[in-house]
Amino acid sequence: MRLPWLQPGDPFPDPARAWDERQPAPGLLAAGGALDVDTLRRAYSNGIFPWFSDDQPILWWSTDPRMVLYTGEFRLHRSLRKTLARLLRDPGFEIRFDHDFARVIRACAGSPRNGQSGTWIVPDMVEAYVNLHRAGYAHSVETWIDGELAGGLYCVAIGRAVFGESMFTRVPDASKLALAALVAWCRQAGVALIDCQQNTSHLASLGAREIARADFVQHLARVTPEETPRWQFLPVYWNALLRMPASE
Missing domain, CATH: 3.40.630.70 (Leucyl/phenylalanyl-tRNA-protein transferase, C-terminal domain)
Structure with a gap:
C-alpha cells in the first residue's frame, strides 16, 4: 500500500487506512504535512500522532489496537x-x-x-x-x-x-x-x-x-x-x- 504524502493543510486520511501488521510499519498513516498548532489539534482529535526521527520526514501514526x-x-x-x-x-x-x-x-x-x-x-x-x-x-x-x-x-x-x-x-x-x-x-x-x-x-x-482503534476514535468524537x-x-x-x- 502506498503511503499518502501530505502537503501543509491537507486533511488526514481516515485512521482506518493506516498500515496493518502485513505492512512494514503497522500504524503508519501518512507522511509530510506540518507541525503547526491547527494540524496537531486536528491530528490528535482523530487519534493520529506524529513520531519520527531527525533523518525522516514528519510521519503520522494511528496504532491499532490503542x-x-x-x-x-x-x-x-x-x-x-x-x-x-x-x-x-x-x-x-x-x-x-x-x-x-x-x-x-x-x-x-x-x-x-x-x-x-x-x-x-x-x-x-x-x-x-x-x-x-x-x-x-x-x-x-x-x-x-x-x-x-x-x-x-x-x-x-x-x-x-x-x-x-x-x-x-x-x-x-x-x-x-x-x-x-x-x-x-x-x-x-x-x-x-x-x-x-x-x-x-x-x-x-x-x-x-x-x-x-475504532473504539478509541469514537471516544474522541x-x-x-x-x-x-x-x-x-x-x-x-x-x-x-x-x-x-x-x-x-
Whole structure:
C-alpha cells in the first residue's frame, strides 16, 4: 500500500487506512504535512500522532489496537503509595502544572526510551509542542522536591481527551508521581482515559490496556468537543487515589 504524502493543510486520511501488521510499519498513516498548532489539534482529535526521527520526514501514526489507561483502573503500587504518603508530609514536595513546560519537554527529549539510542523528540517537535502549549493544548505535570524539578511529563489535552506523550525522572519515582497526579486530576475532571499510544510492559503494569482503534476514535468524537477542564492541581485530588486498594 502506498503511503499518502501530505502537503501543509491537507486533511488526514481516515485512521482506518493506516498500515496493518502485513505492512512494514503497522500504524503508519501518512507522511509530510506540518507541525503547526491547527494540524496537531486536528491530528490528535482523530487519534493520529506524529513520531519520527531527525533523518525522516514528519510521519503520522494511528496504532491499532490503542494502548490507553482508564483512570479508574490505575494501579497505585504499594511502594509508590508509601513514597507518596511520605512526601505528602514533606513541605518541600509539590505537584505543579505548566510551571515550566519548555524545561519539561527538553528534559524528556534528553531521556531516550529503553532500547533506543536517541530520541524521537527532535528539535522540530520541541518547538511544535511549545507552540501547542502556548495555544493551550499541551501541558506539563511536574514533580518538585525542595525547589528542584525532580521529574515530570507532558501531554496533549483537547476537551476532555488527554494524550500522554513522554516523561522523565531525576529522582526515583518522580515521573511515576507525576503520572499519578495526572490520573488524580483526570478523575476529578471527568476524564475517563489517558491515551498511551503504544503498548509497553511499564504502562501495562500501571493498569493500561489495549482497545480497538475504532473504539478509541469514537471516544474522541464524544469528548474532544467538550469544554476543557481547568488545568490546576490541588493536593485534595490525591484522596481519590489513596482510597483505592493497594496494588502489588
